[in-house]
Amino acid sequence: MSGALARLASAAGLQLEWYGGDQAHAAVPGAEFSELVSALARRATLSDLFATTTIKTPPRLTAVLQVADDPAWLLLTADLESTRFASLTAQVHAASWYEREIFEMHGLEPVGHPALGPLRLHHRPEDQPPVPDGRGETAAVPSRINSRRRTPSVTGQGVFQLPLGPVRSGPQESAEFLFYSGGEDIVEVDLRLGFKYRAIELLAEGLRADQAIQLAERLAGTSAFANGLAFTRAVERVSGVDVSPVAESTRALLGEVERLHNHFGSIARLAEATGLLVAAAQYGLLKEETLRTAGRLCGHRYLRGVLRVGGVQVVPGADARAQLQAQIGDWTQRSDRLTRLLEQTSTFLDRLDTTAVLLPDYASEHNLVGPVGRASGIDRDVRRDHPYAAYGSVEFDVPTVADGDAEARFQVFSRELKQSLGIIRQLLEHWPADREEPGVTAWHEGSALGWAEAPGGECLHWVDLDGQGRLLRWRARPPAVVNWHPFAHACGSGNNLTDYPVIEASFSISAAEFDR
Amino acid sequence: MSRWIAKGLRTGIRTTRFPQAGVRGEEGAPSAIRLRWQGLTAVEGLEAAAICPTSAIETSGTAEEGELRFDAGACILCGRCTRRFPDAFTPVENPRVAVRSRDQLRTTLRWERGEAPAPVALAAAASAVQQAGLRLFRHSLHIRHVDAGSCNGCESELQMLSAPYADLHRLGLFFTPTPRHADLLLVTGVVTENMKAPLLETYAAMPAPKLVIAAGACAISGGSFAGGPTTVGPLDRLLRVDAYVPGCPPTPQALLHGLLLVLGRASQGYRADQEDQGGA
């Protein structure tokens, strides 16, 4: 295993232990962790940072990094001697919310963090632990965060506050936005999430991994399959099971179907936000047709209940595949035509142009993922950079745009739709023969990372299993965990209150996926 | 802009004929699971409970003597039981799965001395009683939706209600942003600690008479998240519920059925332990 990652690791003096060829682990002393990760993050991307706290062992930090042009992941772990560690945030902005979560959920203090505030917990008395102790192996340490609202940083004459949520106006997810405005402009937004915190990862602890797939699929309904897949693949990495070609094709196919219904839905919402009701209806039709196709392919409109450790429970039947194949031409044509029409509609473009801008520098400092990142010039996609399922055997482009505004995000959505339809076509043309799959024959102890490109971006799941396949610790880092961070920043970049629906639609981001 | 009008006209009408006519299977996937108890042995029942990831299938006792409780309100439609025991657990293609009382989603089987399982009591029949207040809303109804802790799957289907296929407005149903104008509270998701207060405040702000619908396994029973450390539990622990729409998520047509059911504009079609009753 040579390559960019190995070179970087040896330059940093790390002893690598390889796991299945696509992930390398290295343990480092707690005192050196922060400095080392900061140094590595100059040449690699920090994709996750999380803590594991148990009753029996010292608190442990894990950093997940990826290096350009290397399909492997680097996982760095360190056991801490105390409940404090040096914050990375000043050097690596992307660490900010990870550290806040570590502080909030595990009571480990990132010393020097510029703005430690709550992320998900509300109104919790200081002495009460977030969850009962003794579930699985994890003991949650009492959070010492004050859950009261922070004092507004914007004051002055004429600045007024406008609250929105947590109960929203239409059938939307619960989240709270507090706008500070001087009249029409958005001066700042104070974002409050966590209303939907269901403690899914904790709920799963102690369950056998195969029984927890349904929970991974319910982290977020609109990215059910990608989250389920990243989780299942992490479990498969630990257990060392192989997946048959037909299961790999099924996984890639359904992953793309999920992207289709999401992106159709996202553009429908953008059209609705700009008052283009016919366009919204047209994209709504496409979304409903995709959901029905999903149902016919696998028995569930949101692609749930398909995955299992070592393969899939259902392979799309020949009829459903043929029907999909016949459908693709029509979808491609209609979606192309609708995109062209939108591109010629000035009332649409004017509302999106220079709305909620995220500049490429900001995007790369925060390691933004998915269409939001790619619309700000971040050329990353785990389907291409860390191939999995059947993605190694199909050709596709990863569209990027550098403008970073809502229009750029619309462009990325529509170009990705085209790519997804192309991937589906290729998969169907080379559909592998059915094969019996053994699944898991014996569970192994250990931990590993799994990944998938969700419609919203890079989706990482890390699991630690005992010898019976039970979950000791599960860390889910779906794309929303990354992409809510820039949301408030984007709102404040010279927009008006009336732009808000466009901003939200262009992010196409789920609160459930963040809150978990 | 005129191009969009032309586009709209060219596409023509795509709206479903539901609820006026049959649409079985139109949505591509089942709306619920039903237990055909005649097709289940005690041993199979015990195994079904072991593979069911939620409390939808629970058993006590042994193959000699025991009990099986089936609750479609906790079913997340994972497909495990239907694939393993297709004679007993059968998918329901009819979208008319909403019910007025929680018990209509449940059934209990019992077996003794090694005999075949038989129902203790059949699922309660549809109630003929209509509340007097309902007539007020028969022609138009304003819905306030509250996400009390969903995964966003339920919202995704709710958003499809406004899309052309379901087209809520043709039936005189509208979402409203103001609780004071709302006749009906539609709740999705398991109620989390953090959403309990906003949910109850919204309910309190609505004028009487007010209707409540629990949509999806989470709101009905806690679904996948039942017993979670940060959840309060099913909706009917907090509020009186007028209709339950099973599913994970409930399909757009099942949601429509639930709305029309509480208004007395549709009849009930689902029973946890009987064959499809026809209709739609």
Ligand code: SF4
């Ligand atoms: S389909 Fe429903 S009843 Fe059957 S195993 Fe899954 S959750 Fe349980």
Ligand code: SF4
């Ligand atoms: S019922 Fe299912 S789809 Fe609805 S919120 Fe719960 S998990 Fe999500």
